[in-house]
Amino acid sequence: MDKRVRRFDLELLNTLAAVADAGSLSAAAARLYRSQSAVSEQIRKLEESCGLALFVRGKKGASLTPAGARLLEHARRLLDLNDRAYRDMQGLSLAGDLRLAITDYFRPADIAAVLKRLGDQYPSLRLHVSIRKSALIERDAGSGTGDFDLGLSMRVMDPELRWQNANAVGFSSVVFRREPLVWIAAPSFARPTGQSLPLVALPDTCSLQRYMLARLDQAGVDYFIAHSASGVAGLQSALSAGLGVSCLNASAAPPDVVPVNAACRLPKMPDVEFSLVVQKSADGTLADEVARLLAALS
Template sequence: MRVLELDQLRTFVTVADAGSLSAAAPRLFLSQSSVSEQLRKLEERAGVPLLTRGKQGAAPTPAGTRLLEHARRILALSELALQDLRGHTLDGELRLAVTDYFRPGEIAGMLRGLRERYPYLRLHVQVTKSSVIDAGMHTDDFDIGLSMRLPGKGGGQQAGAKGVRGTVLRREALAWVAAQGEAERVSGPLPLVLLPDTCSLHQFVVQTLRRRRLDHVIAHSASGVAGLHLALAAGLGVSCLNESAIGPGVARIDAATLARLKLPALPTAEFFLLPARAGEAALVGKVRTALAEQFA
């Protein structure tokens, strides 16, 4: 009787998520050859090719896509069984506030993974601006906040949330971006596409340009990152985004154009979980730990 091995399924899911064997190997704490061998054995057991491999990496075949959904559920159920036996199952309701710049193309998948891992956890998610999340540190608007921190005037990181550091999940470089070829056509004041002026990234960009005395104008103000992507892709101007927030139809501005426009090099942003509040429920602390593992 043929059965599916959990370790092989875990390797398969990790490769599919990472996009290549080389990227998956360190996540699995295996050599690339060991990853390849596990995939070979899984394909032999399945009787069909599960991945296509090429210069662009590895991608699931149609059969692999079908198995991927089963594999995620099997692995989640296996982990849930262990958690239940050990008394670690998360059961309850919780409100999460996430900055809209945090890996917008991946956040849905990460939340799905969290739901599969903790199916009894009822999570209410609000995607909003970092300034709103920081201001809510001492309010009851949400239980856990995931915010973004940008460099301060002195070159250090703005503390955010009234000086509280929190748990840093990820650091990403900032980049000047526009639709392909759009920045090359700029000849007057720099047309900026930004979120409203309550957005910390808006404030950072404007302050940076003012300090360098670079002419600029707000060409378009978007209500959220999704709208900002659409405006950029439509060629309405130039913006500044963290790496994971650079969406389809938008690209980094090349070095020659950056030099012509006199745009400065940009620093790194930090994404962090706000720390525990005094007297918060034990469930909130457990979910914060789970989020740190899931989102890192």
């Protein structure tokens, strides 16, 4: 029997990480620019190499087995080490201060872990992170008055809203993630018959909340604000507690809520896109490399 240690294929480990992060083979395929069958084949090869099942497939996607979770920890370290080695050979070493402005709709449950990985890969890089509204990120970047180097903003992909950003100048942006807006509530929530729809919302200074209310008005849905939260974290808590219905991008939805579109006859919502906004006055090499890394980690 051959006792030699086999070497893992980094491409297969990258696919493992993509499926784990995306939650399904189809979503991972879109991120990796591969077909779903190709991603499935790569996972099959990796499972065959390990001799263990790494994912449990179901109607809601793919979840890691205990063996898959263990391998994922190794995979992330190996992939990070590979990236460091490549950057070293290319003479890329990030150091200094970088100011990030981030919308709190972007992966609120794990943005801290993403930023920690960024810091781990670049120990000489000092990050200064602030949470801001997307409209302010793009406005300040476009006017050149922003006190940040790199912004992460979200836009609702409704053609009627495009005019708001049509004249934006002074910065460049790269779209790196797209996901749906979904109406959600706690599984126990039931709309009272013949009564107004209780909404969980953010203040009207939030453009997504204004858009949500406008769509409800257009659809003739009778509603009232049952709970007003100050931020996305408070909105998530109120939804999980069953205080009402709201609309969030998919990656910001708490894990213990369910879609309610059909049950409450709510209007269909468009997708949102996340973009990395780089001010022209920023250090181009530094900002571009961090933008690339943030996109890869997403």
